[in-house]
Amino acid sequence: MKLLMRSYDHRKIEKKWQAKWERGKCYHAKEGAGGKKFYALIEFPYLSGDGLHVGHIRSNTAMDIIARKRRAEGHEVLYPIGWDGFGLPTENYAIKTGKSPVLVTKQNTNTFRRQLKSLGFSFDWSREINTTDPAYYKWTQWIFLQFFKDGLAYKKKQAINWCPKDLIGLANEEVVDGHCERCGTPVEKREKEQWMLAITKYADRLDKDLDTVDYLERIKIQQRNWIGRSEGTQIKFEIRSTKSETNSKSEIQRPKQERIEVFTTRADTLFGATYIVLAPEIANEKFKSKNEKSQFKIQNWGEVEKYIEQVKKKTEIQRTEEGKEKTGVEIKGIKAINPATKEEIPVWIADYVLPDYGTGAIMAVPAHDERDFQFAKKFNLPVRIVVCPEYPAPKCPVLDRAYIGPGHLVGSGTFDGLTNEEAKKKIAKAVGAKPVISYKLRDWVFSRQRYWGEPIPLIHCDMCGYVPVAEKDLPVKLPVVKNYKPTATGESPLAAITKWVTVKCPKCKGVARRETDTMPNWAGSSWYYLRYLDPKNKKEFVGKEKLAYWSHSSEKLPAIPLRGISRRETSYKLQAGPVSWYNGGMEHTTLHLLYSRFWHKFLYDKGFVSTSEPYAKRTSNGLILAEGGVKMSKSKGNVINPDEIVERYGADTLRIYEMFMGPFDQPVVWSTESIIGSRRFLERVWRLGERVTEHRAWSTEHGAQNTEHRTRSTEATDTTVQTALHQTIKKVSEDIETMRFNTAISQLMIFTNALEKASAVSREAYQTLLRLLAPFAPHVTEELWGKCGKKQSIHTESWPVVSSALEGTAVATIVIQVNGKKRAILQLKNGATEGEVREAATALPEVKKWLGESTIRKVIHLPNKLMNIVVD
């Protein structure tokens, strides 16, 4: 085992400074007068029983570095911390151990708080919040009621994703490959009454407004894909009973016109639509009663119904596992009329058509859609080519797969010869189709049938329906119960507590029942960043002044390309905040990040917040994987406990190590073996202090060891050190902004190496090194700063700036190439002309050798950088 340097005792130093900072309230956001404000945010930890993960430290350290740099740059910084507590892991743990979730939460909070404090993050601890605190979830409930009052929270009976192990309904976002995101059990479908939040009402703005925020491009792309905006048209198909054609006697068999509307993005292929397909669920709604009333005589209704039943029973996985193998049933007795060709085409039902996308019905164009093609092949339906890549089409080929590319129209009457893009609009217009935008995004299933969540603050009265709990009666507190176990019936355990459930209706005072479903664990985190601004407010979820104060905290953002915004309507004022910079995990992109944007937009529409987006900037860090490149997990026993690393190497070393491991936005593999490098670096910085000779503190403490160094000159005369110093200031400053922490640290190491090799270590150079290193390693730099005789904290120092006078160098290093291969390096004066460089270069023996007798064809010269001499 490696031994660590003894004079740098991280155990003593780190505890000492943490206590001092806390006593001095050094990192409390001051809320003084004006000035630049900066709100740095990390995702507050979920209070799992496993304690802090090295992944938390990666994200927290990054934002801590940025927060500390901003303070040094004169910003007023808010960097808060809190706890996300509700949800299944805590509840399951409580059930397993028999402890109450409240107690478990308290214990976990204490663990997390201790661990986070041991790492020296500059959090404002006076603003701690906890989503399970009634004083907090009162406002989560209050916001829910605002949704309810606006009709955006509604109850709906529908087939939902049900996890048979966790006994809980899941949101679409929580289902991964047909399995429960949490426990991996295959998800079943269940008909249940659920509370829903109408996030789809905001689909358009959630997509469009991404243009106004500075998120990593891949985050935007992932959200856009999830929202799944697509522009198309709805086309009406008339439905006729086939019997009515052959038997014209009966009036009943000549019903009023019936229509099916389909959604398509390929109106250009309408002439190739050879059948239409309904989602089974839609067919049931549409034709069941009509069939019974014999408006339409469907000859095989029994068969159709049987298929509908089969589909209902299928689980998500069964549906996906079957993959491309299509199933379906023709509805016999009716036909649809293709509005372009006026032909009668058959009507089918099949589960490859989804009930909740578009209209739940499609026109099938087998020649130009892969799924329709497979279906047509299986059921022997006609394939009609209407788009050809070449025009005029050479001859009609037999397709072995659908052609989905662009081309010119064929077999489409007067539209022949048009490009399919032109035809899209013209055909849609000709058949009176209206433009429609569809989204993949679904409304958010918002109820959970479990104990450990915010109770939904509604009361059901037989007379009045659902009535909101009066604002003065909030919060609706979770009752203390003996049994938290979920019930297999799909009812929350709260339903069993008669005393809690039975209440008076707030409206009519009759006997009524409380809603017993609770909210999903995403509720509390959808607005927590607002509560940090005013965590103790009893009257409002956030005070107006506090909100206004921090809502202007967003930095001037760099110009970001506004993708397509010119074409889209921007009728409302767009502004992002209060959060200036939010870092977190990629895994929350389509969950928490999307949900909280939705909540914020709603609050904005209600006038409660003044910005249309909550986060001006969002970045994301890669995962930390266990050695071997696998995920850390308790079951694999490869979880790194940060406590042990802090104890052995110190918080500063761990922070440096995690930032140095690799590119911040990419996954990195943990290597305990490599940590020593970060520790050695800090030890070298420590030892370097002993060579800053003119200071008394060092000379008294370490006098005996460094008499040799003290005799050397202390003047900062070494220009290479000066140049390196300014390069370092520049590089570190830039790299922090772009989150390239690994190369920032590498530069600090390079500079440290340079100082070690220098004949003398100037006080200026050393202290600047400490200031640049301080955000990364706050404790050891604070200690060394004190040793330099400073009375004030290093973390109140201003950020070093590059002095432009020292940036340029007098000497340029020029690479000399012959035929593109490096052959020599020249040191010449800055700004040497091509002639001068050429003369000097060709004089060099190592260049001469390569030039030989051959003639020079060409010379490429990049001033101060490179010369390439091209010969035969």
Next chain:
RNA sequence: GCCCGGGUGGCGGAAUUGGCAGACGCGCUCGACUUAAGAUCGAGUUCCGAAAGGAAUGAGAGUUCGAUUCUCUCCCCGGGCACCA
């Protein structure tokens, strides 16, 4: 299948308007110090070659005086979505 990343020494990784490939760190080798080990310091460490030199950034082609970087074709790894009409 579609959409994002990524592929560079024994390992983590540097290198951008195309211009010194392998910075920085880990590991390893040799040396100094030490009774010894560790720590520390010094030298070395892509491959082939004794050297001169040559080859090399997943594979192959192209553009260029010059390609890790740009273009095309393909392979592999990670992540996301997945019958979304």
